[in-house]
Amino acid sequence: MTDIAAPRLKTPPTLPAGTLRIVPLGGLGEIGRNMAVFEINGKLLIVDCGVLFPEETQPGVDLILPDFSYIEDRLDDVVGLVLTHGHEDHIGAVPYLLRLKADIPLIGSQLTLALIEAKLQEHRIKPYTLTVSEGQIEQFGPFDCEFVAVNHSIPDALAVFIRTVAGNVLHTGDFKMDQLPLDGRITDLRAFSRLGEEGVDLFMVDSTNADVPGFTTAEREIGPVLENLFAKVKKRIIVASFSSHIHRVQQVLDAAAAHGRHVAFVGRSMVRNMTIAAKLGYLHVPDGILVDIKNVDNLPDDKVVLMSTGSQGEPMAALSRMANGDHRITVGDGDTVILASSLIPGNENAVYRVINGLLKLGADVVHKGNAKVHVSGHAAAGELLYCYNIIKPRNVMPVHGETRHLIANGKLAESTGVPADRVLLTDDGSVVDLSEGKARIVGAVECGLVYVDGSSIGGVTDSDLKDRRVLGEEGFISIITVVNSTTGKIVSGPEIHARGFAENDTVFDEIKPRISAALEEAVTSNRDHTSYQLQQVIRRIVGTWVNKRYRRRPMIIPVVLEA
Template structure:
C-alpha cells in the first residue's frame, strides 16, 4: 500500500496483504497499518488498483470497513475480483473501471494508465501528474514479448512519460537479483501439452487462482487430449468464472464439468484444476496431500503438476506438500524439474530497459524483500541515476518530492496488523511470542493450595502439561522441590499469592532447564483456602 499526498488530498495505490511466516503461528493474514490515516479517510480521493493479486487487493475490504464509500479505480478484471471479494464482506463499493491509454483526474492528481504485462490479465501501471512533479508507478510487470493475450508492457508510453520528465519512478523489484530477460508464457504451453501425452491416470494441476493464462494453457492441453476439466477450490471457481464472463478465458463447449461429474469420469478423461500451489495447508491441494479432501484421494497413477513459482518464504510449505504427494506414489512435477512456469516479474535486464527508457530523476524500488530493493537500487545507479536520488525505503518512511528532488523526510510509526479468524489487530507480538513458546517448548501448569492464614501447603503440588513429554512420570522429581520451596516461603512469612506464584514459577523453571534444557511456558497457580 502506497500513499500519495498533495495539496491536502490523499491517493492510495494498492492495498494488499502479506501471508504469515512460520514464526507467526495462527495468523491468517497480515494487513497494512491504517492507523496513521484513520482520521483522514475523507481526504482519500480513491484507491487505485494496479492488478488483482492478493498482495495488492487483499487489504481493501479491511480498509473499506472504516469507510465503505472510498472510490475504487482499476481495470475491469481487477475491479471484478475486488467486488467479488467485497461481496463476501457485505460491502458494495463505488468503482470506476479504466483501461490502458485512459486518463482520469482525481482532485490534484492527474492519472494516466498504461498497459503492463504480468501473470494476471489487465494489469496497469499508473502515471501520477501533480504540480509538485510526475510519478510513474509500474505496479508488478514483466516484458514478455509474446504474451498469450498479445498485451505487452507499454514501453512506448513509458518513454513518452520519460520524455516529459518523470520525477520519481516506483518500480517492481521482485526479480532484481535475477539476470537477463523473462521467458515467454508461450514456451509453457507445449511443455504442458507434452506432459499430458501417455498419462493414463488423473492429472491434477495446481496454480495461482488468478493465473488466467496458465489455466487457458491447461484448457488447451486438456482439449487436445480428450480430457474434461473441473475446478477445485473456491477462489479458483470464483476467479475463473469472472475471467470467463469477461472473455479472458475461453473453453470449448463441453470442456468444463462439475466436480460431481468429474469424479465419475474415467481417470484418463479428467483434469482437476486446483488451488494450493504455495503449500497452503487448507487449500485444495494441501487437503489432497494430507488425505483430507472430500472428493479427491491421490493415487499412485495420478500426475500432479505445480504450475507456479515459489513465493519467497513459502519454500518449506511447498516442498512439504510435494513430499506428502510423492509418498502416495503419484508423479509430481514442479518448476524445479520441468519448465511449467515462468515468473510474472521483470528480471534485471528488463528493469534496466525501463530505467534507461524512463530516465527518472529519482528512483524508489518497491515490491520485494530488502535484498531485492537493494539489487534494484544498484541497477538504478548503474543506469546513471545519482546515488543520492535512489531511495531504499522501509514501511512507514515518508519521502518528500520537492523541486524534482526526492528526500527521505521522516517516518510514520506503523506495525504489522494481524488477522486471526474474525479478529483484526487483537493479536500482536506479545501474543505471537507466547504462541512461539508454546509451539517450541509446550505448556506446564503448576498448582499448589495453601492455608490462607499460615501459608502452608495443604493441597498439591500438582503439575499438568501439554506438548512437553509423553512420560507420565516426567514431573515426579520436581514435586518435592515445589513443596520445599513453599515451606521455605511459609517459614519466612511470605504469604502474598503473587510472590508465591513467582517462587513456584522459578522453582519449576529452574528444574526444567537443569533437567531438560527446555523453555516451556510455565503458568503457576496458588490457591488459598
Template sequence: MSHPHPELSAPPELPKGGLRVTALGGLGEVGRNMTVFEYDGRLLIVDCGVLFPEDHQPGVDLILPDFGPIRDRLDDIEALVLTHGHEDHIGATPYLLRERQDIPLVGSELTLALLDSKLREHRLRQTVHHKVKAGDRMILGPFELEFIAVNHSIPDALAIAIRTGTALVLHTGDFKMDQLPLDGRITDLRSFARLGEEGVDLFLTDSTNAETPGFTPTEKSITPVIDQVFRDSTQRIIVACFASHVHRVQQVLDAAVANNRKVAYVGRSMVRNMGIARDLGYLTVPGGTLVEAKDLADLPPERQVLVSTGSQGEPMSALSRIAQRSHNFVHIEENDTVLLASSLIPGNENAIYRVINGLARWGARVVHKGNAHVHVSGHASAGELLYCYNIVQPRNVLPVHGEIRHMLANAALARSVGVENVVVAEDGVVVDLVDGVASIVGKVDVGLVFVDGTSVGDITEADLKDRRILGEEGFISVIIVIDSVTGKVSAGPEIHARGNALENNDFSAVQKSVIDAVNAALAEGNVDSYQLQQTVRRVVGRWVSNTHRRRPMIIPVVVEA
C-alpha cells in the same frame, strides 16, 4: 543513495508544492503493498494488499498494512487505485473500507470484478467504482491519473502515471515485459518512453526479480512443456496453480482439449475466479470442456484433469488435502500426474515439499519448477528493469515491492544506467519530492497488523511468541493450595503437562522442591499471590530446563483456602 534508518524522527510538515510518498506495506517484504501519496492536503492510495503468514506466525490468517498513519485522515482520501487483482494488492481493501466505506475504488475491469466478489464475502455494500482501461485518464482532486498496460501473471494489470501541479510520478505496479503474451497485451513501452520525454520526476519500480539476471521468459515458453506432460500422462492429471493465474489455466484448458480430457476446478477461490474471468472474456473455455468436480470420477482416469488451489502447500488447500488423502472426493492414485504450475514463494519451501512428498508417497508423478520448465515469473528481471530505466530516464527512483535485498539490487541497477538520486526506503519511511529532488525526511510508526479469525489487530508479537512457545516447548500448569490459617502448603502441587516431550512425565521429583520453596517464601512473609506464583514458576522452570532441556510456558495457580 539514501537508506532507511531506524532512528528517523517524525516527518516535518510537507512544503507547499511538495509530494509525499509513504509506504504502509510492501517495502521490505513481498506482499501487503500499499503506498500513500500526499499532495496539497489530499491523499491518493495505490494498492491495499495482504501478506500471508509464515511458520513463525502460528494461528494468523492474514497480515494487513498498518492504517494507523492515515486513520485520522480518512476523509482526505481521494481514491484507492488498484494496479491489478492479486491478493497482495487488493486483499486488504475490505479492511480499509471498514474504516471508511465510501472510498472510491479505481481499477481495471477484472481487478474490480475480483474485488467485488471479495467485498460480498465481507458483507460490504458496493462503494463508488471507477472502471478504467489502458490509455484512460482521470482527475481525482489535485491528482491527474493516466493508466498504462503492463504484463503480469494476471490479466488487466496497469501501471499508473500520477501528475500533480509540480511533479510526474510513474508507478509500475507488478510488471514484466513479455513480448509474446498469451492475451496479446504487451507492456506499453511507447507510453513509458512518452512519459520519459515529458520528464518523470519519480519512478517507483517493481523490485521482486531485480536480483535475477537477464529477461523473464515468456508465458508461451512453457506451453510445450505442459503439452508434453499431457501427452505423457496415462492417468488423471492434477494441476495446482494460483487461483488468479488466468493465463496458466488457459494453457491447461487448451492442453486438455487437445488431449480429449475434461476439466474440473477444485477449490472455492479457483471456481469463483475462473468463473469471473470466463464471464468477462479473459478466459476462453471450449464448450463441453468443464464438468463439476464430483462428476469427474464418472470418466476414465485418462480423461480427467483437475485444476486445484494449493500450489504453495497451504495446509487447508485442496492439494494439501489430496496429498493427505483427506479430500472429500479426490483420491490420489498410483501413476496420477500432479503439475505444480507456480513459483515457489520464499518461506513456503517446507510446506510445498511436504505436499510433494505426500503425493509421491501414493505413487503420483510430481512435475514442478525444480524438475521442469512449468512456470515463469510475473515480474521483470534485471535486464527488463535496465531497459525501463533507459527508456524512462527518471530524475529519481524509489524501488518498491520486494525484500530489502531486492530493493537494493534494483537501486544498483538504476544507478548503473546513470540515475543519480535513488532512494531506498522501507515501510513507514517518508519520502518527499520537493523541487524535483526526492529525499527521506522522517518516519511514521507502522507495524504488522494480524488477522486471526474475526480478530483484526488484537494479536501482538508477544501473543505470537506465546503461541510459538506453546507449540515448540509445551505447557505446564501447577496448582497449589495454601492454608490461610497455618500459612503453609496444604495441598498439591498438582502438575499437568501438554506438548513435546513433557507429557506423561513423572513430576514427583520437583513437587517437594516446589513445596519447600513456597513454604520458605511464606515463612519470610511473602504472602502476595503473584510473588508465590513467580516462586513456583522459577522452581519448575529450572527443573524442566535441567531435566528435559525445555523452556515451556508455565502457568502457576496459587489458591488460598
C-alpha cells in the same frame, strides 16, 4: 544509495504545501501487503491494498494486513484507491479498509474491479468503482492519473503515472516485458518513453526479480511443455496454480482440449475467479470441456484434469488436503501433479511438505525445479535496465520485494546513471517527500503487522504469536497449589499437569518437594506477599529445573490459591 531503515527514523515534519509525500505501508522488505499512500495539499491517494500470507512462525494467523493507523483518522481525505491488478497481494486487504469507510472510490481495470467486487460481495460491501483502461487520464483531487498498460501474470494490469504540482511519479505495479504475451497485450514502452520525456521525478518500480539476470521467459513457452506432459500421462492430471493466474489456466484448458480431457476447477476461489474471467472474455473455454467436480468420478482417469488451488502449500487449500488424504479427490499411483507457480519466499517448507505427501501417495510431481511449467510475472534485471534507460528518472524508489530485491534494483538504477543519493531504499513506514525534483527520506511512521485471526483483526500481537510458538514447540506445564496464607504450609498440591512436554506427569515428582519448600520460605519471610509473587517463585523453580534437566523451555503456568 540512501539506505535508512524506518525504525531508526524520526517522526516526519509537517508536510509543506506543494510537497508530495509518499508513505509505503506494505510491500517493502516482503512479498505481499502492497500499499502506498500519496499526499499533497491535504488530500490522499492510495495505490494498492494487499495482504501478506503468514509464515510457519505465525501460527493461527489467516492473513496479514497493512497497518492502516497512519490514515485511519484521515479517511475523509482519501480521494481514491488505485488498484494496479487483481492479485491478492494488491487487492486482498481492500475489504478491511472499506470496513473503516465503505465509500472510498476504487479505481482499476475491468478485470481487477470484477475480482474485488466479487470479494467485497462476500463481505457484504457494495463499493464505489471507476473502471479505467490504458491511455485514460482521470483527475482525483490534486492527483492527475494516467494509466499505462503493463504485462503481468494476470490480464489487465496497469501502471499509474501520477502528476502533481510537486512532480510526477510513475508507479509500475507488478510488470514484466513479455514480447509474446498470450493475450497480445504488451507493456507499453512507448508510453513509458513519452512519460520519460515529460519527466519522471520519482520512479517506483517492481523489484521482485531485480536479482535475476537477463529477461523473464515468455509465457508462450509453457504451453508446449504442458502439452507434452499431457500426452505422456496415462491417469489423472492435477494442476495447482494461483486462483488468479488466468493465462496458466488458459494453457491448461488448451492442453486438455488437445488431448481429449475434461477439466474441473477445484477450490472456491478458483471457481469464482475463472467464472468471472470467462464471463468477461479473458478466459476462452472450449465447448464441453468443463465438468463439475462432483462428476469427475464418473469419468475415466485418462480423461480428467483437475485445476486446483494450493500451489503455495496453504494448509486449507485443495492440494494440501489431497496430500493429507482429507479431500474428496484421492491421489494415487500414476496420477501426475503439476505445480505451475513460483515459490513465494517463506512458503518453501509448506510446499515441500505437500510435495512429499503427494509422492508418498504414489503421484508423480512436476514443478518449476524439474520442468519449465511456470514463468515469473516480474521483470528481470535486463528488462529493468531497459526501463531505466527509456524513462531516465530523476529519483528511484524500488518497491515490491524483500530487502535483497530492493538493493539489487537500486544498484541497477545506479548502473544506468541515476545518482546514488537519488536512489531511496526504504522500509514500510518510511516517509519520502518529493519537491523541486528531489526525493528525500524525512522520517518514518508506525507501521506494524496487523494479523487477521478468524474474526479478530489486529487483536493478535507478536507476543501472542511467541506464546503460540512456545506452546507448539515446547509444550506447557501447569502447577496448581493451595497455600495457607498465614503459616505458608501447603494445603493442597502442588498438582502438576503437562501437555506436549512429557508423556507421564510422574517425571515431576522430584521437583514437587522443592516447590513446597520454596513456597513456605517465601510466605514466612514476607508476610505481605502477593499471589503473583508466589507464582513467580514457582515459575523460577520449575523453569530452572526443566531447562537444566530436559533442555526445554515450555510455557509455565503457575496458579497459587491462598486459604
